[in-house]
Amino acid sequence: MGFNNWNSTHCRAEFNEAMVEGIADAFVSQGLKDAGYTYVNIDDCWALPNRDANGNLVPDPVRFPHGIKAVADYVHSKGLKFGLYSSAGTKTCDTQGFPGGLGHEQQDAALWASWGVDYLKYDNCNNNGVDARQRYEAMGDALRATGRPILYSICEWGENQPWNWAPGYGNSWRTTGDISDSWSSMIGIAHHNQPLAPYAKPGAWNDPDMLEVGNGGMTDTEYRTHFSLWAQMAAPLLIGSDLRNVSSATLNILRNTDVIAVDQDALGRQGTVVSSSGGLVVMSRPLADGGRSVTLTNENTTAKTVSTTAEAIGLGGAASYSLRDLWSKQTSTTTGAISASVPAHGTVMYRVTPGTPVPPPTGVDQLGDLPWTSAVNGWGPVERNLSNGEQAAGDGHTLTINGTTYAKGLGTHAASDIAYYLGGTCSRLTVSAGVDDEAGGTKGSVVFRVYRDDTLVADSGRMTGTDPAKTLTADLTGGLELRLVVTDSEDGIDYDHADWAEPRLTCA
Incomplete structure (x- = not known):
């Protein structure tokens, strides 16, 4: 959570030291710091077009007459953190062509750490065709080598599916091109980011770009949708409007602590x-x-x-x-x-x-016929008596494991976690677990685990699409909650279609 100047200033002259320090003042005076906003970040155009004789980046003396360290010190004096920008190429993205970090990773990272930088947005322009992973890994290694905690925001625009590799190098990754201050741009970016929910987790976030709230191109109703969807998608909340002169309506949106609490929820699951x-x-x-x-x-x-x-x-x-x-x-x-x-x-x-959950009825019941208390699934919803299918409800098929079909059960996709309230009245679960044939034969690799409260009571071990169903039996005596958990077995979450087939629950 924080601020970035680009959406309100781009590379114009009003982007300067006074503005950045004024934003830090506004964080405090307008209650944004208290609401959780932490980072005051600057974007492109902060440096001179050429490095000095030693190869170091030089802050523009007109924009930043006291240098970047002085600005970082001012931001820190307010109890906030400071971030800046570079590009994983020979030059940054602005047409004036400021120096990028390609080939200067260790030198630049050490310089930024000496200035007190807490956040790096690392863009993707002028990359000379060098492999994206190589470029972003090099800067990630350089940042870690400084010994200073620096949040690493990979701004690769989603061009090389960074959700598959960026978690190993950085803390967030852009999933789209740049946002603009219009309904069509904002909602289009939301549509692009929504299917990537399985890849988000604490410390590793999908980034659908910065907020346009308050910049004037949308209505307050549309800005509330913008803010709501970004919070629902566990996205970074980086304010893009000039907080020194925004409306009270804009501040009311940005300071909605109930919506912010959703964005910052500790579970860290994207909606x-x-x-x-x-x-x-x-x-x-x-x-x-x-x-x-x-x-x-x-x-x-x-x-x-x-x-x-x-x-x-x-x-x-x-x-x-x-x-x-x-x-x-x-x-x-x-x-x-x-x-x-x-x-x-x-x-x-x-x-x-x-409210208070209701325990299952007496007797033997199929879990697929009973209401769960909560269900989280890695790809689309959990399906009752069908395989997982794709992302829409009801788009699965007959549950089929290694050629054997099952009429009843739950179709899931790693990572998934389904909970049932037992109320201490149930004694036993028996289930056939396996990777559904819709995953494609050799594809899919998962682990099925059954928990009675916090106690592991059944574990399938690693299973793939080539394995027949495995019968799991779990003792649930005295348990208040049953949890069915499917995790990826470290081969990647693609095709991890996992079936809990014929799950029979015995109660009372």
Whole structure:
């Protein structure tokens, strides 16, 4: 969370030392520091076009007459952190052609650390065709070698699928090209970033670019959608407007601590699309307290009703649910239906908290027929009595493991975690576990684990698409909660379609 000047100033003359220090002042005076914003970052055009005789970068003496270290010291004096910009090429992205970091990684990183830099945005221009991993790994190694904690923001625009390799080098990676201050740009970037939810985790984030909130190209309703979706997608919240002269409406959006709490939730899971039809989009995000945040977005140009259910967003098993509207601050309860009239280009955002769960009925039941209390899945929703399929609900097929079909069960995709409330009334689970044939034979490699509360009571070991189903039996006696967990076995999450086939639960 923080600020970057590019969206409001680009490379114009008003980008200078006074502006950056004024932003740091505004963080404190306008309550943004208290709301969690930490980094005051500068973008391209801070340096002179040429290095000095020793090959070092030189701050532009007109823009920064006291140098970068003095600005970093000022930012630090406010209890904030300071970030700057470079490019993994011979020159940066601005047409004036400031020096990039390619071939100067260790020299530049050491210089930045000596200035007190806490954050690096590393762009992708003028890279001379050098392999992206090589370029970004070199700077990551150089930053670590300084011994100073520096957040490393890889700005590769998603061109080489950085979500597959950037977590090994940096803390975030751009998934798209640059945002602009318009509804079409913002919502298009959201659409591009949404399917990448499985790759986000604590310390490693999808970055759909900086915020345009307050720059004037969208309505306040559209800016609320912008802010809501970025929070729901666990994205960095880097303010892109000049905080010295923004409206009170803009500040109210940027300081919405309920929405910020979703963005910063400790579980660190990016929200996923659970339904999308006719411009009505529902996203659900699991939260550390066991609840969910849900966004109901209307991408149409007229008001519409957007609806979903507690089960569809990954909750179930409770008699009622509390809904808190994170923009209006109103609270209500529901037995499962979640719905709102949403204005054109608007978003209603709820925090959904389940009430007391209900234990399973007496006897032997198929888990696929019972309500779970929560379900998190790596690719699309958990499917009842179908394989995982793709990202839409109900798009799976008959559960099939190594040629054997099953009528009942749960179709999942690593990483997944499904919880059921037992209430101490159940004694046994028996299930056939395996990789579904829709993964493609030799593809897919997962581990199935069953937990009674925090105790591991069954473990499949590594399984692939070539293995027959494995029968797991778990003792659940006295347990309050059952958890079915599927993890990737370190081969990558592609094709990890995992079936809990014929899961029979015996209770009371």
